[in-house]
Amino acid sequence: MSCETLREHLDDYLDGRLAEATERAVSEHLAECGACSRRLQEARDLQGALREMAVPPPSGDLLERAMQARARTARARRQMGALAAAASLLLAVAAGWLALDTRQDPLEGTRMVAVTPNQPEKVSLVFNSSERLEEVTLTVKVPEGVELAGYPNQRELSWRTTLEAGRNVLELPVILRSITERALAARLEHGDSRREFRLRLQPQEPEPTGGLSLTEGPAA
Amino acid sequence: MSSSGDSGPAADFEALVGPHVDHLYRMAYRFTGRREEAEDLVQDLLVKLYPRVEELARVDQLRPWLTRVLYNQFVDQHRKRSRLRLWGSNEDPEDDRGDPFDRMASDNPGPERAVQDRFTQAQIEEALAQLSHEHRAVLALHDMEGYTLVEMTTILEVPTGTLKSRLHRARARIRRLLTEDGTF
Known part of the structure; x- marks a missing residue:
């Protein structure tokens, strides 16, 4: 051989x-x-x-972590469903604004809420409107240092829906990941009309209270 | 282990998959060569499998089935990463293996420990990292974990003859890499 x-x-x-x-x-x-x-x-x-060749042990209980991740995903899906429904309502009201009021609305602009960093906080946007409006788009822009709970990498969310007259609430499950202030932007569009809002998220010390809310008053 | 006192599907899932998690992590580490990647691979797999608990319950030989699904997921991620890497073609390929401190966990023998007299773990890890995922997988399963070629056909879904020649090429390649390194 x-x-x-x-x-x-x-x-x-x-x-x-x-x-x-x-x-x-x-x-x-x-x-x-x-x-x-x-x-x-x-x-x-x-x-x-x-x-x-050695295999280093894992850094934790992988099954437990996976089950927690699954629970978080399921929770986020439920929240997203609620978010989409609330957004539909919001759009209806805001559409009324857009259709009826071309002046600078005194409520338009920047508002501030205090939130505890690094934990989910519900921030509610409440809109009132006098009439139904279709084909309205709501866009929420999430800046660096802020995330929507369950969607850590989502920087922009957008919905298109029909708006109804009345009071409408949009709950945003936000987490402030920064120790300095950040601003969330929301934009409503209908036809050629556009309204923008900024919501400043001010970090605060943890409190035992629950969610926070920001209320937008009635349209013109 | 029950993460939250769940019953029903969660308990069924944990009972079915729990006994195989250590094995899955071990194989994931063999495929990836990095603890963090291996953990992510296993976690992603478990989350994906959870809704399929009824299907899992019907699988006759769950461990090889899970290992195959794990391998397929590893290949998918590897391909996605390869596509992304096109954008970073000027990057130093060494960077892709992450922080070297990640590879020096306290319970890890570390790069200076000799594996046999001739090699260090670091030298072999470096050579393994340069192999294609197919070559790495056959060495992981056959030479590290002791799977037979027949068992490997189930996991890799490749005929025995192909696996045999793949194993031959993988060994030749790693020997060559270690020779170039001055080790062999």
């Missing part, structure tokens, strides 16, 4: 997969050839080294 042929059989020899006659021929060659013998030893060393 030549050295080249031996190299072809080396792996099968290591794994014990050679036919008896071939295995005997390999063994005879190895007994006479120092270079091939060294090659076999190197291959055995590598196999042994691979078998001994």
